[in-house]
Amino acid sequence: MEKTIRELTVRVREFCEARDWDQFHGPKDLAIGVITEASELLEHFRFQSDEQALALLNDPKIKEEIEDELADVLFFLLRFSQLFDVDLTKALLRKIEKSEKKYPVEKAKGKNTKYTKL
Amino acid sequence: MEKTIRELTVRVREFCEARDWDQFHGPKDLAIGVITEASELLEHFRFQSDEQALALLNDPKIKEEIEDELADVLFFLLRFSQLFDVDLTKALLRKIEKSEKKYPVEKAKGKNTKYTKL
Amino acid sequence: MEKTIRELTVRVREFCEARDWDQFHGPKDLAIGVITEASELLEHFRFQSDEQALALLNDPKIKEEIEDELADVLFFLLRFSQLFDVDLTKALLRKIEKSEKKYPVEKAKGKNTKYTKL
Amino acid sequence: MEKTIRELTVRVREFCEARDWDQFHGPKDLAIGVITEASELLEHFRFQSDEQALALLNDPKIKEEIEDELADVLFFLLRFSQLFDVDLTKALLRKIEKSEKKYPVEKAKGKNTKYTKL
Numbered sequence: 001m002e003k004t005i006r007e008l009t010v011r012v013r014e015f016c017e018a019r020d021w022d023q024f025h026g027p028k029d030l031a032i033g034v035i036t037e038a039s040e041l042l043e044h045f046r047f048q049s050d051e052q053a054l055a056l057l058n059d060p061k062i063k064e065e066i067e068d069e070l071a072d073v074l075f076f077l078l079r080f081s082q083l084f085d086v087d088l089t090k091a092l093l094r095k096i097e098k099s100e101k102k103y104p105v106e107k108a109k110g111k112n113t114k115y116t117k118l
Numbered sequence: 119m120e121k122t123i124r125e126l127t128v129r130v131r132e133f134c135e136a137r138d139w140d141q142f143h144g145p146k147d148l149a150i151g152v153i154t155e156a157s158e159l160l161e162h163f164r165f166q167s168d169e170q171a172l173a174l175l176n177d178p179k180i181k182e183e184i185e186d187e188l189a190d191v192l193f194f195l196l197r198f199s200q201l202f203d204v205d206l207t208k209a210l211l212r213k214i215e216k217s218e219k220k221y222p223v224e225k226a227k228g229k230n231t232k233y234t235k236l
Numbered sequence: 237m238e239k240t241i242r243e244l245t246v247r248v249r250e251f252c253e254a255r256d257w258d259q260f261h262g263p264k265d266l267a268i269g270v271i272t273e274a275s276e277l278l279e280h281f282r283f284q285s286d287e288q289a290l291a292l293l294n295d296p297k298i299k300e301e302i303e304d305e306l307a308d309v310l311f312f313l314l315r316f317s318q319l320f321d322v323d324l325t326k327a328l329l330r331k332i333e334k335s336e337k338k339y340p341v342e343k344a345k346g347k348n349t350k351y352t353k354l
Numbered sequence: 355m356e357k358t359i360r361e362l363t364v365r366v367r368e369f370c371e372a373r374d375w376d377q378f379h380g381p382k383d384l385a386i387g388v389i390t391e392a393s394e395l396l397e398h399f400r401f402q403s404d405e406q407a408l409a410l411l412n413d414p415k416i417k418e419e420i421e422d423e424l425a426d427v428l429f430f431l432l433r434f435s436q437l438f439d440v441d442l443t444k445a446l447l448r449k450i451e452k453s454e455k456k457y458p459v460e461k462a463k464g465k466n467t468k469y470t471k472l
Binding site: 002003004005006008011012015018019020021023024026027028031032034035038039041042044045048050053054056057066067068070071072073074075077080081084085086088089091092093094095096098099100103105108109110111112 | 120121122123124126129130133136137138139141142144145146149150152153156157159160162163166168171172174175184185186188189190191192193195198199202203204206207209210211212213214216217218221223226227228229230
């Protein structure tokens with residue numbers, strides 16, 4: 001399915017505005033939204049080996065639950081961006097450019113080392 | 119800036135593949151990526167009142183830091199979706215439809231109550 | 237009730253060993269245990285104003301749920317410390333001494349500023 | 355080192371009161387304290403295999419950093435308990451009793467399955 005970040009943001013905004021939820025959506029609460037949904041994503045893999053974690057994605061019911069958690073995190077990212085005037089597309093592209101400098105290919109290739117230790 | 123989720127995903131994939139990072143990007147580690155970046159977003163608002171949290175967004179330097187954290191969370195969402203075959207656009211739209219049933223406008227309007235208690 | 241960290245750790249260890257759970261309790265998984273339980277604690281306060289958050293603690297049922305989440309976080313801290321040979325009491329006292337240097341009273345008093353900006 | 359939860363709590367309280375920090379320590383902000391420190395703990399293991407995660411604990415410098423993160427999480431648990439009148443020892447013992455019912459030895463032994471699926 002093809003949608004821009006901007007189109008998805010409109011969908012999120014309409015959902016929230018229809019419920020009159022602007023009043024609850026300060027930056028602090030939306031950041032809490034992001035992390036609590038991120039935790040529900042992570043919880044699927046708790047105490048699972050890497051092999052078991054991968055295998056979970058082959059179970060259609062669990063796969064859908066995981067997709068729902070990814071969607072919940074994205075929802076709050078888009079909502080934050082909409083309310084506080086962040087161009088998330090631009091932010092992502094700029095951040096990847098920064099990361100290209102922090103993780104130059106010749107140094108970072110094949111390594112799981114943090115840039116501060118490269 | 120106008121990009122689809124798919125276009126942004128290509129950018130993320132190219133960045134990671136150039137560094138040969140597929141080997142580190144299992145679902146469990148990417149979920150850890152999402153939550154640790156979500157925490158860096160939240161940390162900006164720690165011990166700040168709601169008014170102070172809002173005011174932070176008026177400081178261009180802090181605003182850019184916050185945008186970088188939002189971008190980092192999105193980066194790992196896109197990477198997870200790319201590697202494990204999730205259509206994130208479809209997932210978001212489906213999840214909002216589910217939420218419309220859990221939070222019907224006539225019940226949820228103006229309330230910060232969880233759907234289980236509506 | 238009066239128990240030392242060491243006595244509580246014995247209780248946690250016995251619970252886990254009776255279930256043969258050492259095999260699942262690597263440091264990474266226990267750190268995931270800590271953060272996912274921390275998220276359940278935080279979720280109680282999501283979209284609640286500071287006043288509402290305080291009021292939740294006056295509801296005995298919710299108070300008990302919150303206490304259970306605090307206990308779950310502590311459980312994984314103790315388990316981590318037991319398996320990987322951390323003296324948590326000593327670690328806490330040492331960390332507070334470090335914090336006394338990072339946050340000297342004359343500078344930090346009445347301020348919610350991070351030490352890097354004091 | 356032998357200290358009760360109560361003794362450690364006194365130490366935490368004195369540190370915070372000397373800095374006049376009660377005003378910043380509502381339940382929501384302390385829960386944010388817990389999760390952001392939990393994330394710094396987890397970050398040590400990000401993109402590390404289970405073997406690498408274990409090996410980190412053999413490096414004295416990294417071991418001390420990890421101990422500091424465990425201490426930071428405990429700090430906020432104790433502070434929350436102190437301010438909002440939670441007997442954390444009692445809470446832990448009660449929660450383990452609940453878990454003994456949710457995870458009976460004969461069903462849970464050697465399994466990493468959530469109690470809802472046992």
